[in-house]
Amino acid sequence: MEFENKVFLVTGGSRGLGKAIVKKLAQNGATVVFTYRSNKDAAQQVISELSSENKDSTGTVVAIQSDVSESESAVKAIDKVVDLFGKIDGLVNNAGITQDSPFYKMSDDSWNSVINTNLNGVFYLTKAYLGRAIRNGGGKIVNMSSVSGIKGLKGQANYCASKGGLIALTKSLAVEYARFNVQVNAVAPGYIATEMVESLADKVKQKISKTIPQQRLGKPQEIANVTSFLLSQQCNYMTGQTITIDGGLTA
Numbered sequence: 095m096e097f098e099n100k101v102f103l104v105t106g107g108s109r110g111l112g113k114a115i116v117k118k119l120a121q122n123g124a125t126v127v128f129t130y131r132s133n134k135d136a137a138q139q140v141i142s143e144l145s146s147e148n149k150d151s152t153g154t155v156v157a158i159q160s161d162v163s164e165s166e167s168a169v170k171a172i173d174k175v176v177d178l179f180g181k182i183d184g185l186v187n188n189a190g191i192t193q194d195s196p197f198y199k200m201s202d203d204s205w206n207s208v209i210n211t212n213l214n215g216v217f218y219l220t221k222a223y224l225g226r227a228i229r230n231g232g233g234k235i236v237n238m239s240s241v242s243g244i245k246g247l248k249g250q251a252n253y254c255a256s257k258g259g260l261i262a263l264t265k266s267l268a269v270e271y272a273r274f275n276v277q278v279n280a281v282a283p284g285y286i287a288t289e290m291v292e293s294l295a296d297k298v299k300q301k302i303s304k305t306i307p308q309q310r311l312g313k314p315q316e317i318a319n320v321t322s323f324l325l326s327q328q329c330n331y332m333t334g335q336t337i338t339i340d341g342g343l344t345a
C-alpha cells in the first residue's frame with residue numbers, strides 16, 4: 095500500500111488516461127479525488143468499477159464536477175479536497191482536449207479553448223495547489239503533456255503550443271519550488287488507446303501504428319504506471335523532467 099494516507103487530486107479522471115491513473119493510485123491505497131467536466135455517469139462508473147474490484151484494499155475515491163478552464167472552479171476543487179481530507183499530497187494535471195484543424199482555418203475559439211483547458215487550466219489548479227503544498231511540507235505535481243509538445247504535428251498548432259507550454263511550465267515551477275520540497279514533472283505520452291485517439295478514422299489509426307517502432311498504441315495503464323512512480327517517494331530527487339512514453343516514436 096504505497097500510497098496509504100496519501101491524498102491526490104487528478105483532473106479529468108472520468109475516462110482515458112485520468113481514469114487509469116485514478117485506479118492505479120486507489121489500488122495502491124491512496125485517497126483520490128478526481129474531476130470531470132460534464133460526464134457524471136462516466137465518473138460514477140469509475141467509482142463503481144473500483145469498489146467492485148477490490149473493496150478491502152482500495153482507497154477512497156470521490157468525483158467532483160469542475161471545469162479546469164475556469165479559474166474559480168479550479169480553486170474550488172482544491173478547497174474541496176482539503177475540506178474533505180485535510181490535505182493534498184499531489185496534483186495530476188491530466189484534463190485536456192484537442193480541436194485539430196489546419197492552422198490557416200483555426201478559429202480564435204478553437205485556439206482559445208485548447209489553450210484555456212490544457213495550459214491555463216494547469217496554471218489555475220497549480221497556483222491554488224502550491225500554497226497548500228508548501229503548508230503541507232512539500233508536494234508533487236505531474237503535468238500531462240504529449241509528444242505533440244516535443245515535435246510538430248500537422249493540424250495541431252493549438253494543441254502543440256499548449257503541450258509545449260506545459261513542458262516549459264514544468265521546468266520553471268520545478269526550479270522555483272524546489273526549495274519548498276515540491277517536485278514538478280511531466281509525462282509526454284505518444285498515441286494511447288483512449289477515446290481521444292479511438293475517435294480517429296481506422297485508416298488514420300493504422301497509419302499511426304506503422305509510424306510507432308513498437309507498432310501499437312500505448313495502453314492507459316502504461317501511462318498510469320509512470321505517473322504513479324512520479325508521485326511516489328521513490329522519486330524525490332527528480333524534478334523538472336518530462337518522461338516520454340511513446341513506444342519509440344520520438345526516439
Ligand code: NDP
Nearest residue numbers: 106108110111131132133161162189190240285286288290
Ligand atoms: P479523454 O478525452 O479520453 O478524457 C479527457 C478527460 O478530461 C475526461 O475526463 C474529461 O471529462 C476531462 N476534461 C476535458 N476537459 C475538461 C475541463 N475543461 N475541465 C475538467 N475536465 C475536463 O482524454 P485522454 O485520456 O486521451 O487524455 C488525457 C490527457 O492526456 C490529456 O491532457 C491529453 O492531451 C493527454 N494525452 C493523451 C494522449 C492520447 O493518446 N490519448 C497522448 C498524449 C497526451 P468529461 O468526460 O466530463 O468531459
